[in-house]
Amino acid sequence: MARPDESVVHGSKAPGETGSPSEPAGPKDLPAVDRLLRQPEVAALVAEHGHTLVAGHARSLLDSLRVQALAGTLAREAVAPAALGHALGQRVDAALAPAMRAVFNCTGTVIHTNLGRALLADAALQQVLALMASPNNLEYNLASGGRGDRDSLVEDLLCQLTGAEAATVVNNNAAAVLLTLAALARDREVIVSRGELVEIGGAFRIPDVMTAAGVRLVEVGTTNRTHPRDYEQAIGERTALLMKIHTSNYVVQGFTASVDEATLAGIAQRHGLPLVSDLGAGSLIDLSAHGLPREPMPQEQLAAGCQVVTFSGDKLLGGPQAGLIVGRRAEIERIRKHPMKRALRVSKLPLAALEATLRLYLRPERLRRDLPTLRLLTRPLADILATAQALHAPFTQALAPRVDVAVVDDLLGQIGSGSLPVDRLPSAGLAITPTQKKGAGRALDDLASALRSLPRPVIGRITDDRLILDLRCVENHALLAAQLPLLADRLA
Numbered sequence: 001m002a003r004p005d006e007s008v009v010h011g012s013k014a015p016g017e018t019g020s021p022s023e024p025a026g027p028k029d030l031p032a033v034d035r036l037l038r039q040p041e042v043a044a045l046v047a048e049h050g051h052t053l054v055a056g057h058a059r060s061l062l063d064s065l066r067v068q069a070l071a072g073t074l075a076r077e078a079v080a081p082a083a084l085g086h087a088l089g090q091r092v093d094a095a096l097a098p099a100m101r102a103v104f105n106c107t108g109t110v111i112h113t114n115l116g117r118a119l120l121a122d123a124a125l126q127q128v129l130a131l132m133a134s135p136n137n138l139e140y141n142l143a144s145g146g147r148g149d150r151d152s153l154v155e156d157l158l159c160q161l162t163g164a165e166a167a168t169v170v171n172n173n174a175a176a177v178l179l180t181l182a183a184l185a186r187d188r189e190v191i192v193s194r195g196e197l198v199e200i201g202g203a204f205r206i207p208d209v210m211t212a213a214g215v216r217l218v219e220v221g222t223t224n225r226t227h228p229r230d231y232e233q234a235i236g237e238r239t240a241l242l243m244k245i246h247t248s249n250y251v252v253q254g255f256t257a258s259v260d261e262a263t264l265a266g267i268a269q270r271h272g273l274p275l276v277s278d279l280g281a282g283s284l285i286d287l288s289a290h291g292l293p294r295e296p297m298p299q300e301q302l303a304a305g306c307q308v309v310t311f312s313g314d315k316l317l318g319g320p321q322a323g324l325i326v327g328r329r330a331e332i333e334r335i336r337k338h339p340m341k342r343a344l345r346v347s348k349l350p351l352a353a354l355e356a357t358l359r360l361y362l363r364p365e366r367l368r369r370d371l372p373t374l375r376l377l378t379r380p381l382a383d384i385l386a387t388a389q390a391l392h393a394p395f396t397q398a399l400a401p402r403v404d405v406a407v408v409d410d411l412l413g414q415i416g417s418g419s420l421p422v423d424r425l426p427s428a429g430l431a432i433t434p435t436q437k438k439g440a441g442r443a444l445d446d447l448a449s450a451l452r453s454l455p456r457p458v459i460g461r462i463t464d465d466r467l468i469l470d471l472r473c474v475e476n477h478a479l480l481a482a483q484l485p486l487l488a489d490r491l492a
């Protein structure tokens with residue numbers, strides 16, 4: 001509907017036609033919302049997206065243009081019908097564009113927490129697609145026709161792969177640790193070595209998690225050395241369990257001593273206490289068989305005598321975010337029955353992906369092909385180098401002459417997510433250096449920012465006055481190269 005005042009505001013002329021071309025546009029040059037919505041290209045937007053969204057953005061566009069018009073800074077071209085239609089289309093597109101987007105991980109860190117950790121295997125994606133838009137047997141027992149338990153969908157697999165008697169799954173490993181402690185040690189004491197009181201990142205510190213779980217932390221030993229007698233002496237009436245935490249994101253080197261799981265399990269057993277191990281990354285396969293540094297495996301921890309082992313689903317396992325708790329039936333039952341389990345339980349979406357991921361481990365010979373995380377971690381250097389060589393020309397073409405682009409084969413990446421911090425992954429990529437020394441720092445920041453502004457953002461790192469793009473995790477270099485011509489505009 002046309003507003004009654006429309007003809008008064010615009011007279012007989014269309015917006016944009018009044019005034020001389022050199023004068024800035026005034027508020028009267030702007031159309032009313034209804035009039036803008038009737039413009040053919042805007043009407044097409046309304047037909048596609050509906051009135052609510054388009055009218056809302058039409059209003060906010062006109063509001064912001066009115067502010068500029070009142071300030072005398074609105075260019076006359078900006079109020080032409082085509083320009084208004086275009087600006088509105090851009091606002092609508094921006095509102096509909098997802099905030100969570102695919103990026104190129106050129107950081108050199110394969111399992112990068114900020115970039116979403118493990119990439120899901122194709123089998124896991126297919127399972128999510130097949131199940132999420134359909135009713136499924138999440139908590140329905142198809143054999144009995146009665147209520148089922150979501151844990152049972154993966155419990156047998158987890159037991160088979162780790163040798164555990166029982167298993168349960170929660171939202172993430174932080175939740176796994178929290179729930180395990182709350183269920184097994186509430187209002188009692190948990191003994192931990194001072195050398196293992198780690199901060200995992202963000203606000204996740206082992207001592208704080210213990211407090212949140214309502215257990216009292218008893219620290220034993222020193223930062224660099226803890227002995228069996230330290231644990232022995234700390235055990236008392238109120239002790240609920242001994243805990244071992246994999247110090248995944250740092251190493252203590254030099255004059256050190258720690259008590260291994262088997263020894264600790266002996267001590268725990270003599271006092272009738274459970275031993276709980278938080279592994280963090282926890283690999284289900286021996287990574288050294290794939291030429292990678294060894295990482296502790298849950299099955300080894302259980303075999304060494306731990307009663308409960310917790311680890312993440314989206315670190316070395318290569319699956320979705322999840323916290324896996326495996327171990328002795330008695331402890332797992334207590335954990336499962338704790339009221340907090342309901343609050344921390346895993347949803348059907350990651351559970352579907354987790355089951356499919358775990359099933360890949362039944363065919364270990366194919367794992368390198370089937371599991372993207374393992375494929376990337378074991379990607380041959382020659383392959384990464386070939387990617388770097390393929391991208392050299394497109395980068396040079398897009399950025400010359402302001403920068404120098406070089407292929408480098410001496411990069412050191414890392415596994416990430418806390419695992420194996422001192423073991424580096426030899427890698428290759430591109431090193432980009434500004435040709436002008438003056439203002440080089442600023443130029444690098446601008447370039448990094450322009451790369452992040454691409455349709456599929458490219459995330460690198462700046463070190464030693466170079467922008468480094470580690471290409472281990474870029475498997476589709478054509479996709480990356482195709483968007484590089486856009487850089488010219490963004491750097492202009």
Ligand SMILES: *Cc1c(COP(=O)(O)O)cnc(C)c1O
Pocket residue numbers: 172173174175177200204245246247248249278279280281311312313322323417418
């Ligand atoms: C990563 C990690 C956690 C937390 O696991 P999330 O899956 O991120 O919740 C806990 N403990 C250790 C030792 C870890 O490495």
